Amino acid sequence: VARNNFHGRTTTIISFSDDETARRGFGPYTPGFRPVPFGDAAAAADAVDERTVAILIEPIQGEAGIIVPPDDYLPRLRELCNQRNVLLIADEIQAGLARTGRTFACEHWGVVPDVYLLGKALGGGVVPLSAVVADSDVLGVLHPGEHGSTFGGNPLAAAVGSTVVSMLRRGEYQTRSTELGRHLHNRLRGLIGHGVVAVRGLGLWAGVDIDPALGTGKHLSMKLAERGVLVKDTQGATLRFAPPLVVTAEEIDWAVDQFADALADSRP
Numbered sequence: 001v002a003r004n005n006f007h008g009r010t011t012t013i014i015s016f017s018d019d020e021t022a023r024r025g026f027g028p029y030t031p032g033f034r035p036v037p038f039g040d041a042a043a044a045a046d047a048v049d050e051r052t053v054a055i056l057i058e059p060i061q062g063e064a065g066i067i068v069p070p071d072d073y074l075p076r077l078r079e080l081c082n083q084r085n086v087l088l089i090a091d092e093i094q095a096g097l098a099r100t101g102r103t104f105a106c107e108h109w110g111v112v113p114d115v116y117l118l119g120k121a122l123g124g125g126v127v128p129l130s131a132v133v134a135d136s137d138v139l140g141v142l143h144p145g146e147h148g149s150t151f152g153g154n155p156l157a158a159a160v161g162s163t164v165v166s167m168l169r170r171g172e173y174q175t176r177s178t179e180l181g182r183h184l185h186n187r188l189r190g191l192i193g194h195g196v197v198a199v200r201g202l203g204l205w206a207g208v209d210i211d212p213a214l215g216t217g218k219h220l221s222m223k224l225a226e227r228g229v230l231v232k233d234t235q236g237a238t239l240r241f242a243p244p245l246v247v248t249a250e251e252i253d254w255a256v257d258q259f260a261d262a263l264a265d266s267r268p
């Protein structure tokens with residue numbers, strides 16, 4: 001697993017989290033995980049031994065601040081997993097389903113993992129739905145009745161998920177995300193030096209580091225909420241812009257204008 005990951009809040013998952021607010025007071029922790037720096041394929045290779053089952057990563061780390069890895073990272077992990085007979089699991093719960101301009105973020109690097117973890121947009125933003133997707137030689141280890149959940153397989157959520165998959169088949173949202181994402185990133189980069197320190201990300205997904213002199217990310221996200229723009233803060237001084245894929249260029253302009261005004265208002 002990668003350092004600074006975010007894969008959820010169940011006991012096993014928080015066992016390898018670096019986030020003390022998610023870990024503290026919970027447990028006992030599940031042993032056996034080896035956290036190595038995200039983006040460092042050599043460190044991942046060093047951590048693999050004959051007992052390793054899988055490498056689990058977010059292709060672009062979301063909660064960590066929308067961290068895009070070096071271009072050779074995912075291809076090298078894929079090669080490592082092939083050589084050592086280890087599964088590559090891509091958590092695309094935030095990055096997947098057209099958010100970055102491709103159906104899966106892994107496609108930016110031509111990598112197909114063995115397992116995809118999907119959620120969030122899979123439910124169209126209206127119903128809770130998540131999925132573990134893999135070939136039957138992987139998922140076939142589970143048999144009916146061995147695993148389940150009260151809300152798993154909810155018929156309405158499954159119908160919404162199927163519709164989302166059909167909509168993604170058209171490619172329209174991937175194209176929108178690429179083109180409007182370019183616009184969003186250009187506009188946000190225009191604020192560098194005006195309260196913004198750095199802009200990262202791909203498609204309609206941007207991590208924006210703000211000048212700490214203007215206040216915390218939380219403070220700015222609250223100011224933006226008052227102006228009608230919902231942007232989640234993370235890591236103290238980062239804001240995450242993840243507008244719906246149906247957003248228009250005019251709405252992006254309006255939102256970035258609100259952001260510029262909120263930054264100007266926050267100047268000491």
Ligand SMILES: Cc1ncc(COP(=O)(O)O)c(C=O)c1O
Pocket residue numbers: 006007008009058062091092093094119130
């Ligand atoms: C990248 C990522 N992985 C996993 C999860 C956890 O998903 P769930 O809340 O369905 O356990 C989240 C939730 O925010 C997430 O963003």
